[in-house]
Amino acid sequence: MIPTIETAPLSEIKAFQEAKLRETLAYVQSHSPFYQKRFADAGISVSDIRTLEDLQKLPVTTKADLQQFNDDFLCVPRHQIIDYATTSGTLGDPVTFGMTDNDLDRLAYNEAISFDCAGIKPGDIVQLMTTMDRRFMAGLAYFLGLRKMKVGVVRVGAGIPELQWDSIRKYQPSHLITVPSFLLKMIEFAEQRGIDYKNSGIKGAICIGEALRNQDFSLSTLSKKITEKWDIKLYSTYASTEMSTAFTECEHAIGGHHHPELIVVETLDDNNQPVQDSEPGELTFTTLGIEAMPLVRFKTGDIVKLHHEPCACGRNTLRVGPVIGRKQQMIKYKGTTLYPPAMTDVLSGFSNIENHIIEIYTNDLGTDEIVIKLAVKQESEIFLREIKEHFQAKLRVTPKIVFTSNAILNQLVFNPMSRKPIHFFDHRTH
Structure with missing residues (x-):
């Protein structure tokens, strides 16, 4: 055909x-x-x-x-x-x-x-x-x-x-x-x-x-x-x-x-x-x-x-x-240009991660700041260090990572007004 x-x-x-x-x-x-x-x-x-x-x-x-x-x-x-x-x-x-x-x-x-x-x-x-x-x-x-x-x-x-x-x-x-x-x-x-x-x-x-x-x-x-x-x-x-x-x-x-x-x-x-x-x-x-x-x-x-x-x-x-x-979602972080899909790909490698969101802020210096919030099956300092090392190896940067609950993330990811899950939140003052 x-x-x-x-x-x-x-x-x-x-x-x-x-x-x-x-x-x-x-x-x-x-x-x-x-x-x-x-x-x-x-x-x-x-x-x-x-x-x-x-x-x-x-x-x-x-x-x-x-x-x-x-x-x-x-x-x-x-x-x-x-x-x-x-x-x-x-x-x-x-x-x-x-x-x-x-x-x-x-x-x-x-x-x-x-x-x-x-x-x-x-x-x-x-x-x-x-x-x-x-x-x-x-x-x-x-x-x-x-x-x-x-x-x-x-x-x-x-x-x-x-x-x-x-x-x-x-x-x-x-x-x-x-x-x-x-x-x-x-x-x-x-x-x-x-x-x-x-x-x-x-x-x-x-x-x-x-x-x-x-x-x-x-x-x-x-x-x-x-x-x-x-x-x-x-x-x-x-x-x-x-x-x-x-x-x-x-x-x-x-x-x-x-x-x-x-x-x-x-x-x-x-x-x-x-x-x-x-x-x-x-x-x-x-x-x-x-x-x-x-x-x-x-x-x-x-x-x-x-x-x-x-x-x-x-x-x-x-x-x-x-x-x-997405062009609007480009992040300049510590001299490196990043896009959310690259970060999502890093997170996809861990079966311990149940859910995630990526948040971008403008810090006091006027530059981009990344916070990744994770819901995981088992929290530990060892696992946190493993994720950070993985980010450094794959993307040459280590964003701030915090653990939270799946219940909290689900409210953000599955917004009833959205037709698809939302994992990226851009809070920057453009």
Whole structure:
């Protein structure tokens, strides 16, 4: 089911994208109040933008723009909106995204070709272990994509290991869609109750929200802990509400594949200039084929590397590597630049840790201060020293670490207003 354009020569992919880009720019010039004003203020004629390189002549769009001018991005009358989704609001106020009937078809197509990347085929059964409610686009996208593929869906939702295992036993799914750390809870539950999880028929899991791989595509600590216990294939997928497009790994696990029909991708530096090949930059995209709320040069806040070597699966498209971190969450600590995922990976190596949060403050000197609060099965000075030594070895810094209870952390991590667990709290005075 690989779309023909994904196996085409690079020159053909580029020409195809440029034609689609010109269509998109003409569309937003005609229909988007936000871009009409933005382009007029900058003295830009979209007819001058012919190539991917010409994109650099256009201003970028930011989350702040979306938050401030949300309704001005809408390109269709409100009665054409079929579904309303919102961003998670991890880095500020949530933003509403309306989708037309055609946008939902595009979303389904995107997920269908993405799941095909990960080896899901018509006739399979997939257990959906993420929420479909609370205006969450991802859960809806997964369901629509699987339906389009003629794949059976077991909509269990998040959490509740007992119900997950009961559904696996009853419906015999071949794949799961889940947050990877929850798989460890599934394994622990199965071991405690004598469930033969290794012969449950699960072949793979499509994982969201947490890093499966390091920058060289080796398994992260979390992935190792899962696969050492349970011999299933883990596939990473990266997406956002704003892009309505996913980058999902194939069986070769060397980055999420780009779908040229759906999105144009750039990586930019702090001055909005393209970074050199294989250098990390802020993922910036222009959506293609969206009716209700297309975005032009939208900066995601995610720092990634793009990979351009051909893949053995036959796709010639670029690939997005694991997210290094969120730009706004970058920490400068004692001369070292850090991102929360790197700290989470260190903590994932300890089975004694039950839960954690990472808090960042501005200290009296005006510099960043890190406090990591841990709920552990067994507290000891020896264990505390072991964690600190591990941080020093892996990240060259030793943050302040304090023990607390799981009950206290759970109130913060599982905020009822949030659709996903929150482990990072930024209290800095920016």
